[in-house]
Amino acid sequence: MTATGGSGYLRLFINIDHVATIRQARQTDEPDPAAAAQRCEAAGADGITAHLREDRRHIQDADLDALMRVVRTPFNLEMALTDEMLAIAERLRPHQVTLVPERRQEVTTEGGLDVTHDPPRLRDALARLAAAGIRTSLFIDAAPRMIDQSAAVGAVAIELHTGRYAHAPADPATLAALADGTRRARDAGLAVHAGHGLTVRNVGPVAAIAGVEELNIGHHIISRAVFVGIEAAVREMRAAMDAAR
Numbered sequence: 001m002t003a004t005g006g007s008g009y010l011r012l013f014i015n016i017d018h019v020a021t022i023r024q025a026r027q028t029d030e031p032d033p034a035a036a037a038q039r040c041e042a043a044g045a046d047g048i049t050a051h052l053r054e055d056r057r058h059i060q061d062a063d064l065d066a067l068m069r070v071v072r073t074p075f076n077l078e079m080a081l082t083d084e085m086l087a088i089a090e091r092l093r094p095h096q097v098t099l100v101p102e103r104r105q106e107v108t109t110e111g112g113l114d115v116t117h118d119p120p121r122l123r124d125a126l127a128r129l130a131a132a133g134i135r136t137s138l139f140i141d142a143a144p145r146m147i148d149q150s151a152a153v154g155a156v157a158i159e160l161h162t163g164r165y166a167h168a169p170a171d172p173a174t175l176a177a178l179a180d181g182t183r184r185a186r187d188a189g190l191a192v193h194a195g196h197g198l199t200v201r202n203v204g205p206v207a208a209i210a211g212v213e214e215l216n217i218g219h220h221i222i223s224r225a226v227f228v229g230i231e232a233a234v235r236e237m238r239a240a241m242d243a244a245r
Contacts, residue, residue: 010207010241013047013076014040014234015195015218020050020058022222033059034066036230040221041073043234047095049216051078052088054102061088068092076216078139081113081125090132097129098137098159098193098216112141112161115149123153130154137193142181150190157191159216162206166197175205182211200224200240207244215241 019036023029037048048071050059067075074095079085080102089097099122101113115122115138126136137157140146141164150158160181165174182192194206195216207215217237224233 008213008245010212010245011046011214012044012234012238012241013049013074013193013195013214013216014045014221015049015051015078015216016040016222017049017051017058017218018222020060020063024058032066033063034070037067037071039230040234041071043231044238045073045234047074047076047214049076049078049098049218051100052085054080054082054084064088064092068094076137081122086125086128089129089134093132093134096135096137096157098139099125100139111163112143112146113139115140115146115153119149119153126154130156137191142177144181144184147181147185147188147190150185151188155190157193157213158185159193159195159214160185160212161196162194162198163196165206166199166202169202169205175209178206179209182209186211200236203237203240204244207241 016033016036019031019033023031040048050067052059052064076096076098077089077094078098078100079089081099099113129136136155137159138150138155139159139161140150142160147158160178162178165178168174185192192212193214193216194212198206198215198217199220221233221237224236
């Protein structure tokens, strides 16, 4: 079953990781992710996302401190489920933490978090974050057991991994999985976000799924920014999302 014709406002969070990727290529001080976040907000972004990876390949700890000082919209911290990252989140207290899987050899996050692996540890981590006043989300594949387990361990929201759809947008099964997953999650009381590999060319069908509240988009925005500037890239994405709604 597919669900289209989404109603209501769809939030756009911009992931600024790859601003830091460009900076780290030269190990210098530019471009500045915090400054990029401010420009994204000025262009209409509803929130900012950054992923502090264990290997610190792009975003650095100092970037998070700077982002917490300057970001005026909700800040979403993506991180692995480790004691180090939980302590960082408790210190910073961002609006939201999204727990994601990490593998050192991957270029980017290649799939969703396996929330069935160690439910007690995941449940404890979510409770710990909630106790610090942090909204919690889990980055998962749109599989029924992952959605059901996300609700069972106490997550507030899930972010559906849209990578399969982005790689095969013409395959109706990839979009149907996201739509069916959204409905299942909503029925379980979960807020639904989505992201990974979305562009102005393919975002429309995902933006049109009823029940999706938020999209997290990064690489495409930074890629477009090379040609049109980051503010224009954000506005292009916002327009593409709005057209689908």
